[in-house]
Amino acid sequence: MLAAVADSPGRLAEVLAVRDVAGPAACGVGEVVVRMVASTVNPSDEVTVSGAYGSRTSFPMVPGFEGVGVIDAVGPGVPAGAVGRRVLPLGSAGAWQQYKRLDHSWCVPVPDDLPDEAACFAYINPLTAVTMVERFCPPGARNVVVTAATSAIGRHLAELLADRGVAPVGIVRGTPGRTVADPSRWRAVIRTDEPGWRRRLRTLTGPRGVEVAFDCVGGGVGADVFAVTAADGVFVHYGLLSGTPLPAECFTGRGARVELFRLRDTVQQDGGRHLPALFAPVFANLRRGRLRTAVTRRVGLSELPGHLKSPAAGQAGKILIDPQG
Numbered sequence: 234m235l236a237a238v239a240d241s242p243g244r245l246a247e248v249l250a251v252r253d254v255a256g257p258a259a260c261g262v263g264e265v266v267v268r269m270v271a272s273t274v275n276p277s278d279e280v281t282v283s284g285a286y287g288s289r290t291s292f293p294m295v296p297g298f299e300g301v302g303v304i305d306a307v308g309p310g311v312p313a314g315a316v317g318r319r320v321l322p323l324g325s326a327g328a329w330q331q332y333k334r335l336d337h338s339w340c341v342p343v344p345d346d347l348p349d350e351a352a353c354f355a356y357i358n359p360l361t362a363v364t365m366v367e368r369f370c371p372p373g374a375r376n377v378v379v380t381a382a383t384s385a386i387g388r389h390l391a392e393l394l395a396d397r398g399v400a401p402v403g404i405v406r407g408t409p410g411r412t413v414a415d416p417s418r419w420r421a422v423i424r425t426d427e428p429g430w431r432r433r434l435r436t437l438t439g440p441r442g443v444e445v446a447f448d449c450v451g452g453g454v455g456a457d458v459f460a461v462t463a464a465d466g467v468f469v470h471y472g473l474l475s476g477t478p479l480p481a482e483c484f485t486g487r488g489a490r491v492e493l494f495r496l497r498d499t500v501q502q503d504g505g506r507h508l509p510a511l512f513a514p515v516f517a518n519l520r521r522g523r524l525r526t527a528v529t530r531r532v533g534l535s536e537l538p539g540h541l542k543s544p545a546a547g548q549a550g551k552i553l554i555d556p557q558g
Contacts, residue, residue, distance in 0.1 A: 350528055
């Protein structure tokens with residue numbers, strides 16, 4: 234079968250190659266083989282291939298944490314009726330190949346009424362946004378800040394907060410051509426490349442401060458948002474787009490409570506048994522046309538390395554990978 238393989242850690246566009254590899258071995262007890270029908274590239278793939286998680290990553294590896302496929306074969310202990318079922322094969326990387334073998338418990342059934350291009354993106358950003366809002370945004374909270382507001386997950390958070398009557402303040406870098414998807418969902422959008430943005434943030438958040446902050450930037454911007462978060466508020470830190478950690482003073486216990494959210498911890502905590510319930514609100518939102526991801530280009534698996542090296546790879550929106558192409 235064809236697989237996209239990273240032989241060593243490094244920049245994704247430089248170390249990825251597509252080649253013929255041995256197909257999956259026969260299924261063991263409780264295992265299935267999933268024929269991948271769609272996958273995509275997520276920042277988590279780039280971070281993993283970079284070698285950032287050296288203690289739990291070995292090379293060569295097949296990246297791809299997000300995708301949808303159809304169960305093609307089952308091992309002992311798996312109901313024969315599972316064959317032909319469309320699923321999200323989670324629990325590990327490996328979506329950038331034509332077939333993936335894994336334990337059946339890590340396969341989340343996909344509702345029949347969701348198309349592949351919606352189901353393919355159901356995992357990382359939507360599930361993170363839904364889980365964080367449900368866990369950390371209490372009823373009645375109104376003063377909320379979201380960093381990286383132009384990102385896909387920033388858009389998802391604004392959608393979910395709107396259901397609670399909350400219009401958050403968005404923080405953006407001011408990258409040319411990048412704007413929030415729906416300005417009506419935001420109380421204000423502040424650009425960090427503009428003079429006086431910190432003063433404006435303090436004015437908007439008021440003397441009491443922010444009740445809930447969702448930060449995936451870290452570094453100086455994250456520290457500035459932490460500084461205006463109320464002492465009885467919560468600062469949810471779930472990413473490091475700046476590449477710079479939050480300053481140590483954010484973790485002294487003086488000030489807002491800091492919650493370090495990692496989707497992997499939530500997904501991995503129960504061996505996959507809780508996954509259908511975890512995804513239920515995500516699928517419900519997708520049915521309503523919410524939490525959707527714009528697909529800007531479709532590429533076959535064999536085209537993926539070339540696409541990652543092209544200028545189009547940096548454009549807004551996501552690609553949809555056809556693993557069979």
